[in-house]
Amino acid sequence: MASLTQENACRVSCFSECFHGVRKEHSFSWSKRLGFNRKCNYETLQVRATVSKIEHNVSSQDAGLATNGGKRKVTDSIKDEARRHGLLEPPTTFSAKYVPFSPYETTEEFYSLDEIIYRSKDGKLLDVQHDMKALKEYDGKYWKALFDSRVGKTTWPFGSGVWSKKEWVLPEIDNDDIVSAFEGNSNLFWAERFGKEMLGMSDLWVKHCGISHTGSFKDLGMTVLVSQVNKLMKMNKKLIGVGCASTGDTSAALSAYCAAAGIPAIVFLPANKISIAQLVQPIANGAIVLSLDTDFDGCMRLIREVTEQVPIYLANSLNSLRLEGQKTAAIEICQQFDWEVPDWVIVPGGNLGNIYAFYKGFVMCKELGLTDRTPRLVCAQAANANPLYLHYKAGWNNFVPVKASPTFASAIQIGDPVSIDRAVYALKNSDGIVEEATEEELMDAAALADMTGMFTCPHTGVALSALMKLREKNVIGPTDRTVVVSTAHGLKFTQSKIAYHSKEITEIQCKHANPPLEVKADLGSVMDALRSKLSLTL
Ligand SMILES: Cc1ncc(COP(=O)(O)O)c(C=O)c1O
Numbered sequence: 001m002a003s004l005t006q007e008n009a010c011r012v013s014c015f016s017e018c019f020h021g022v023r024k025e026h027s028f029s030w031s032k033r034l035g036f037n038r039k040c041n042y043e044t045l046q047v048r049a050t051v052s053k054i055e056h057n058v059s060s061q062d063a064g065l066a067t068n069g070g071k072r073k074v075t076d077s078i079k080d081e082a083r084r085h086g087l088l089e090p091p092t093t094f095s096a097k098y099v100p101f102s103p104y105e106t107t108e109e110f111y112s113l114d115e116i117i118y119r120s121k122d123g124k125l126l127d128v129q130h131d132m133k134a135l136k137e138y139d140g141k142y143w144k145a146l147f148d149s150r151v152g153k154t155t156w157p158f159g160s161g162v163w164s165k166k167e168w169v170l171p172e173i174d175n176d177d178i179v180s181a182f183e184g185n186s187n188l189f190w191a192e193r194f195g196k197e198m199l200g201m202s203d204l205w206v207k208h209c210g211i212s213h214t215g216s217f218k219d220l221g222m223t224v225l226v227s228q229v230n231k232l233m234k235m236n237k238k239l240i241g242v243g244c245a246s247t248g249d250t251s252a253a254l255s256a257y258c259a260a261a262g263i264p265a266i267v268f269l270p271a272n273k274i275s276i277a278q279l280v281q282p283i284a285n286g287a288i289v290l291s292l293d294t295d296f297d298g299c300m301r302l303i304r305e306v307t308e309q310v311p312i313y314l315a316n317s318l319n320s321l322r323l324e325g326q327k328t329a330a331i332e333i334c335q336q337f338d339w340e341v342p343d344w345v346i347v348p349g350g351n352l353g354n355i356y357a358f359y360k361g362f363v364m365c366k367e368l369g370l371t372d373r374t375p376r377l378v379c380a381q382a383a384n385a386n387p388l389y390l391h392y393k394a395g396w397n398n399f400v401p402v403k404a405s406p407t408f409a410s411a412i413q414i415g416d417p418v419s420i421d422r423a424v425y426a427l428k429n430s431d432g433i434v435e436e437a438t439e440e441e442l443m444d445a446a447a448l449a450d451m452t453g454m455f456t457c458p459h460t461g462v463a464l465s466a467l468m469k470l471r472e473k474n475v476i477g478p479t480d481r482t483v484v485v486s487t488a489h490g491l492k493f494t495q496s497k498i499a500y501h502s503k504e505i506t507e508i509q510c511k512h513a514n515p516p517l518e519v520k521a522d523l524g525s526v527m528d529a530l531r532s533k534l535s536l537t538l
């Protein structure tokens, strides 16, 4: 484990000021004054990357840096540096393969991860199965120490929250083939005020998976999928690109990771059903963007047909590689609590890959001795797109897809989720619950959370609203350690926030709207405004 002691870490800080856009239906006076232009969807993008070397715990000699006065040679990359220390040796001990997702039956069927395959012979979804016997050769203490030693480093590729768990994710990939933006390691926010003041809770946390390279949790899965595609292309497998159907976040992640690797990306988007910020992401990253006159389920059907005819690799969560990356968020939560397990984890659900990914991550931690139990899972859906909720309420009998209606939680406007079987399995086995939130409930919940310092997306609003309901019924207790998974950055969804705070959404009351006051620029008017707002008697 020589590599564990090497801490030649640099810290990369990347600030990205997101895009602002307003659709016609959400434009209004103060938005224009703040610089939101109704016609051209004014946009700004600033990305500043500051790379500063902050510490060297190994000698320059050890780090291979001696030849340039302790600095990395101009021609070197962090991959070269890792290679010199044998870090890029292909691991031989651990392995994984595809098996049919059939948890209640045994089967001999399996496939190599180097095959291009998404379904079993009889049409089941696939699952990535790890050689658990090999992983169990090492005890929980070993894994905890290994994973903990990698946090906050830039040692390639372990500076990524996903690849810091590489042995549990894609153990056989050569580190040189990995395409990573050092995703993961997202902050776990103690929602102190929201918990105490709104819910009487003392141990409420929000896992900010949306504070990420492309602004959503999709980065966690996409680094794995695009890395594997990168490997397949190097193996000369017949592939011309990678494609997905998307409600905006999968497409953003796919486009960014493909652009980083120089791989063509093709994205199918439902026209006028995703936010401007989400739309501009694949455009900016040079993807082929098809805006289709259908909904997400229609886009999904089309991309499946296209990928059957053309060698385009399918990047939706139907592809189980994605879930291997996404499951690391669950492992990370345990790690952030010093390997203690929360009582509840609440995840907004759409295509339903993520709820299963969380389940998988928690189960793996328990099976490999890092934790002693798994949390209860809650999947939260928008009432306008609630097929899982209806299925749960019907006692899990006879799943019926729905036609999803428009919702502010547009990324989960999905009526026929691909991973329904995986989600049902995860929920049944975690004593899980499904809740739903109306448009008013989800927007109010997001606004309330924002008032306590967050900047939540509507999907996080769905999860927070589910929490509020379960707390009200006392299903979730006041001292239960609870984690709400925030799946995207609120800055991707400024249109709906602007509409809410300007009270432009006629169907709901917008109870917590906080529009700016338009005040004449003289002291008297300013004082009057402050008096009324602050209840001053002066
Ligand atoms: C922001 C956001 N939240 C939640 C989800 C739901 O995740 P899943 O489709 O894995 O259920 C998605 C995508 O579907 C999303 O983009």
Ligand SMILES: N[C@@H](CCOP(=O)(O)O)C(=O)O
Pocket (backbone or CB within 6 Å): 244, 245, 246, 247, 248, 249, 250, 251, 315, 316, 317, 318, 350, 351, 353, 411, 412, 418
């Ligand atoms: N919200 C998703 C919908 C597709 O989900 P996926 O996980 O199957 O790719 C998106 O952003 O496109």
